[in-house]
Amino acid sequence: MNLITFPALTDAVIYTYGFYIFLSVFVFKLESSGTFNLPYSKFAKGQGVSPKVGMFIIYFLPILAYLYTWNSSDNPKLFYQWITLLAFVIHFGKRCLEVLFLHKFSGRIGMLGVFFITIAYSNIGLVTGSLHNHTPESLANQIPVWWTILGAVIFLIGQTGNLYHHILLTKLRSGNEKEYKIPNQGLFQKLVCPHYFFELVSWLGFAILSTYIDSFFILIIMTAYLSGRSNRTREWYLEKLPGFPSERKRILPGVY
Incomplete structure (x- = not known):
C-alpha cells in the first residue's frame, strides 16, 4: 500500500x-x-501592470509547465497521471477563469509580484508534473x-x-x-x-x-x-x- x-x-x-x-x-x-508583502490586491503599491493581465500570467504559465512534463514523459498514461493532471489544471484553470470573469480589481499588480509568483507556481508545475508523469506503473498501482x-x-x-x-x-x-x-x-x-x-x-x-x-x-x-x-x-x-x-x-x- x-x-x-x-x-x-x-x-x-x-x-x-x-x-x-x-x-x-x-x-x-x-x-x-x-x-x-507581495504587491497585489490591497498590498499593491499603485504601480505595475493590469491585475487581469498579471494574474492571468501567474495562473496560466504553471499549466503550461505541467503540460510540458506530460509531453516529456514516455511512460504510459494511467489513471494516476490523468487524475493528477486534471486536479492541477482545474486548480489553475479555475483561477484563470476567475481572473477573466469574476474578480473585481481595485489597483495594479507590481511586476515583482508577477515575477516571483509565476516562478513559484510554474516551479510547482514542473516539480509535481515531473514526479507524476515519471511514476512507474508498479508504484502507481499501489495507491489504494x-x-x-x-x-x-x-x-x-x-x-x-x-x-x-x-x-x-x-x-x-x-x-x-x-x-x-x-x-x-x-x-x-x-x-x-x-x-x-x-x-x-x-x-x-x-x-x-x-x-x-x-x-x-x-x-x-x-x-x-x-x-x-x-x-x-x-x-x-x-x-x-x-x-x-x-x-x-x-x-x-x-x-x-
Whole structure:
C-alpha cells in the first residue's frame, strides 16, 4: 500500500527539504510582519501592470509547465497521471477563469509580484508534473482507491469553498466601485480569509492525490505563505475599516 511516496534520502534530497522548511519560515515572517508583502490586491503599491493581465500570467504559465512534463514523459498514461493532471489544471484553470470573469480589481499588480509568483507556481508545475508523469506503473498501482477518492473529495471541497467565497467578495462591489467593505457571509463571519483556508484544503487534496512527500512540502509552504498574508490582511482591515470584528480568526477556524 502506497499512501505517501518518499525518495531515497540522499544529501541533495535532505538539503532540498531543509530549504523547503527554511522557505516556509522565511515567507511567513516576511508576509505576517509586513516586512515585505507581495504587491497585489490591497498590498499593491499603485504601480505595475493590469491585475487581469498579471494574474492571468501567474495562473496560466504553471499549466503550461505541467503540460510540458506530460509531453516529456514516455511512460504510459494511467489513471494516476490523468487524475493528477486534471486536479492541477482545474486548480489553475479555475483561477484563470476567475481572473477573466469574476474578480473585481481595485489597483495594479507590481511586476515583482508577477515575477516571483509565476516562478513559484510554474516551479510547482514542473516539480509535481515531473514526479507524476515519471511514476512507474508498479508504484502507481499501489495507491489504494480509497486514498485517491479521499484526495479527490477534499480537493473538490477546497475548490468549491474557495470559489464560493470569491463570489461573496465580488458581490461586495457594484459596478466600478473600488472601496473595500467588510464581508459578513459564509465563513467570513468567522475568518478574515476563508478563501485562503479553502485554497489550503485544495492543496491538501492535491497532495493526497499526488502521494509524493514533495507535494506535502508544497502544502506546508503554501500554508506558511497564506497564514502570514492572512495575518497582515487582518491587521490591514483593523487599521483601515472601522468596526471590523477583531474576534475573527485569520485563516484556520477557531485556531489562528
